[in-house]
Amino acid sequence: MFDIRKDFNCCKTVSCKNFGVENSEDYVYQSKRLGYLSIECKACGSNPPWINNQLIENILKEKLDFHFARKITHCRHCYSHFFFNEKNRSQLHGFTVAGTQRLKCKNCQHVYSETKHKNVEAITQVLQTIIDKLDINSAIRKTGLSARLYYFYLEKLSLLLTNFSRLKEQEEINRDSLSLQTEGKVVHLNHKRGFYTLLTAEADSGYILLQTTNLTKVELLEQDIYNSTENTVIKDAFANNIESEIKNHYQQTLHRKHFEKLLIGELKAINHCNLIYPNKLVYVHFSLLRGFIKKAQHYSHYIELESSIRAAALMSAHPEIKAGKADIFYYLPFLNNQEIIKNRKVGWWSDRWHSFDKGAYSLLTDNKQNQYPFKMTDTEQLNRYYDYLDTHLNKSLNSFNTITNLSEIHRVLFNFCYAQDDKSTAMQFGVANHIYDEMSLLSEAMTYKEYTGE
Structure with a gap:
C-alpha cells in the first residue's frame, strides 16, 4: 500500500522547523490554552486543533475501498487498489469450462478469470x-x-x-x-x-x-x-x-x-x-x-x-x-x-x-x-x-x-x-x-x- 500519513497532530506552519514533524520536544499535546483542544508548538506559537487520528484512519479505509478498490480487472490478491498499488502483470492461462478467459498473475501466481457481466x-x-x-x-x-x-x-x-x-x-x-x-x-x-x-x-x-x-x-x-x-x-x-x-x-x-x-x-x-x-x-x-x-x-x-x-x-x-x-x-x-x-x-x-x-x-x-x-x-x-x-x-x-x-x-x-x-x-x-x-x-x-x- 502506498504510504499515507497516520499522524496529523503536528505543527502546520510551513516556515516553522517543526512543520510536519511528529513527536517534537517542542509540542504540548492536547493543550487547551486557546479554549479548544490543540497541539501547541512552542517553536512558533501555533495551536492547530487536535485531530483524532484513529477516526481519520477508519473513515479513510471506508472511502479508500469505495473509490479505489472496486476493481473488475487485474489480480485482486496483489493489486487491491487503483493508484495505491503497483500494477501487476498477467499472462493468458486458458479458459474456464464456461469459456471465460483465465489469467495468471506474474507477481503472486494467482489464477483468476475475466469478469463477465450478466443481465x-x-x-x-x-x-x-x-x-x-x-x-x-x-x-x-x-x-x-x-x-x-x-x-x-x-x-x-x-x-x-x-x-x-x-x-x-x-x-x-x-x-x-x-x-x-x-x-x-x-x-x-x-x-x-x-x-x-x-x-x-x-x-x-x-x-x-x-x-x-x-x-x-x-x-x-x-x-x-x-x-x-x-x-x-x-x-x-x-x-x-x-x-x-x-x-x-x-x-x-x-x-x-x-x-x-x-x-x-x-x-x-x-x-x-x-x-x-x-x-x-x-x-x-x-x-x-x-x-x-x-x-x-x-x-x-x-x-x-x-x-x-x-x-x-x-x-x-x-x-x-x-x-x-x-x-x-x-x-x-x-x-x-x-x-x-x-x-x-x-x-x-x-x-x-x-x-x-x-x-x-x-x-x-x-x-x-x-x-x-x-x-x-x-x-x-x-x-x-x-x-x-x-x-x-x-x-x-x-x-x-x-x-x-x-x-x-x-x-x-x-x-x-x-x-x-x-x-x-x-x-x-x-x-x-x-x-x-x-x-x-x-x-x-x-x-x-x-x-x-x-
Missing part, C-alpha cells in the same frame, strides 16, 4: 432511469425490477463506470507536472437532508478526479457526528473589491470556536449513516489524493480559502513540500476583478496575496525557487460540476449506498458525456478522443480491459 439489459435500464432523472420509486416501476434488484444493478453500474474511469486515469496521470483544484460544496436534498462534499479536479482540464462526502457508516462518537444549525460556510459576499472580499473570509474564519471548525448549516442525517464534521473529512480527502500525485515530479494545488482545507492540504503534501516538489495556493474567485494587489499581507496569518483577472491567490508554501507560478485560468470548473450534480442528483434520496453510487456515476458521466466548448473534460484531460453519449460509454465500460501481459 446487461437490466444495467442499461437502470442507466436510462438516471438519464431520465427519475426518482427511485418511479425508476423501479419503469424497469420492472424489484427494489432489491434495482439497487443491485445500480451498484453494478457504479462499479463498471468507476473501473473504466480509473483505468483511463491511471494511463494518463503519470505526468512530470500536475495541477489540482479543490473546493468543498454542500449538496442539499429534500426535507433539509444533504451532505458536504469535497471535489478535486485536474486544474487544466476540469476533469473531476475525486469527490468524497461526509456521509459515513463508520461508528462515530457523539462529538464527531455533525449536528448543527449554525452556518459558518463562507457566504457569497458582495464586497466592492477583492481585498475586502479576502478580509471577509478571514474574519468569518476567526469568528468560529476554532478556525478549522467549518459548519455547514442545518443538515438532517441520511438513513442508516452519519454525517461527520467537514474539518475531519478534509484529512481523508487529501490523503486519497496522494494516489494521483505520487508519480508527478511536481504538482501545484489550488484550494479554496478555507483553514481546514489548508491544514489538510499541507499535511498531505508535506514530503513534497519539504523536497520543493509541491506548491499549495489559496485562490479566491472574483468576477471582473479590476483591482491590482501585489504581495499584500492580508489576514491573521499574514498570507501574501496577488490579484489576477478572475480574483486573487496566495502561495502558502515556501518554495523560494518556484518554477511553477500560479496559472489557473478557469476558476469555474468545479462550480460547473456542482451545478450539474445539483441538477442531476435526485433530491429525494435518503440512502447512503444510493447517494454514494449515484454520485460516482454522475462523476463519470459528467467527465465523459458533457461538453464545455465542444470538448468533454475527459477529452481535455486526455483520457478520451470524443464526447460519449451515456449508452455508448456504458457499452465501452463493459468491454474495456487492460491486458497487462507481455
